[in-house]
Amino acid sequence: MSLLKALSRVLLLITILFITSQSSTYADGGFPVRPGRLLISPSISYFFANSQWDSTGVKRSFADGGRFSSIGVTLYAEYGISRRWALVATLPYVYNNYIQNVAPTSTVSSGLTDLETGIRYYLANIKFIYYFSLQGTAITPMYTNNPSLGYGEEGAELKLALSGSGHLFGDNSYFNLYDGVRQYFGTDGPWQNRFGATYGLSLDKKFMNQVSLGVSGINSFSDNKSFSPIPETDKDFSFIQASVSYGHSFTREFSVFITGGQFLTGRNTGVGTTGSLAFIYRLDYR
Numbered sequence: 001m002s003l004l005k006a007l008s009r010v011l012l013l014i015t016i017l018f019i020t021s022q023s024s025t026y027a028d029g030g031f032p033v034r035p036g037r038l039l040i041s042p043s044i045s046y047f048f049a050n051s052q053w054d055s056t057g058v059k060r061s062f063a064d065g066g067r068f069s070s071i072g073v074t075l076y077a078e079y080g081i082s083r084r085w086a087l088v089a090t091l092p093y094v095y096n097n098y099i100q101n102v103a104p105t106s107t108v109s110s111g112l113t114d115l116e117t118g119i120r121y122y123l124a125n126i127k128f129i130y131y132f133s134l135q136g137t138a139i140t141p142m143y144t145n146n147p148s149l150g151y152g153e154e155g156a157e158l159k160l161a162l163s164g165s166g167h168l169f170g171d172n173s174y175f176n177l178y179d180g181v182r183q184y185f186g187t188d189g190p191w192q193n194r195f196g197a198t199y200g201l202s203l204d205k206k207f208m209n210q211v212s213l214g215v216s217g218i219n220s221f222s223d224n225k226s227f228s229p230i231p232e233t234d235k236d237f238s239f240i241q242a243s244v245s246y247g248h249s250f251t252r253e254f255s256v257f258i259t260g261g262q263f264l265t266g267r268n269t270g271v272g273t274t275g276s277l278a279f280i281y282r283l284d285y286r
Helices: 002-018
Strands: 037-049 051-053 059-061 067-080 085-099 106-112 114-126 130-141 155-168 171-184 191-202 209-221 237-249 254-267 273-284
Touching: 051 254, 114 155, 130 171
Parallel strands: none
Antiparallel strands: 037 067, 037 273, 051 059, 067 085, 085 106, 085 114, 114 130, 130 155, 155 171, 171 191, 191 209, 209 237, 237 254, 254 273
8 A cells, every 4th residue: 555655646746746736824824823924935936828718718819920928036935924914015127029920920028917916814713724815905016008918007906715634545635725705906907816725735744845736717807808929918717727836845935836836717818838836945033
């Protein structure tokens, strides 16, 4: 039985190394951050799409052999103020490139996108195993007159999360569930429902290696129904993404996650393939 279990772990790890996945479960979960702890996570991500789901959910290739790719660099930070309160912030930078077979053959845009700053409140816990949190976030565009980087509108989000830990087949496991409602303030500014679920499993008793599976998505609603291969410009769309992730902790203070995923279904959006590499640093100031 132990041999079968070991082989299963090896096969799962090999699968993960060939499939891209999702990380950042710490950013969307409800687990509390220790008071005085600063969590910093720089990450680099990649997005690619050469086809789309139209407004009725039918899949088709981009016109004129079009293909869109984006490389993003993001800095995420979280600081524990007390047992109940934490501050969070996210600052992304992107490089977008859309290529097609007719002129203009290449459209490039780059720059900072939307700064997100928020405060998280830990509502309750059940036996210090299951945690509930509520987070309010302000969205501030870091650009002007560049629709390829985003809506150019301020916004706000309210997000509820549930996290917990337990055991499966004798191994430590955890889960994160979240659902957030976001509103952009402006002309045709969409309101969105952003949701996700992640299940993670430790591969060893020292908690040095872990894998996780996730499902996430966005439902965005607006009077503006137009479609662009550049995702930052679309306002009325939806998608569901599946992902898998592998993480390794080198020390208690430093971890690395290899992440990626695939869009499974959608409406008025590109059929995206994603991947990311995230570094997590934990610094204590108390």
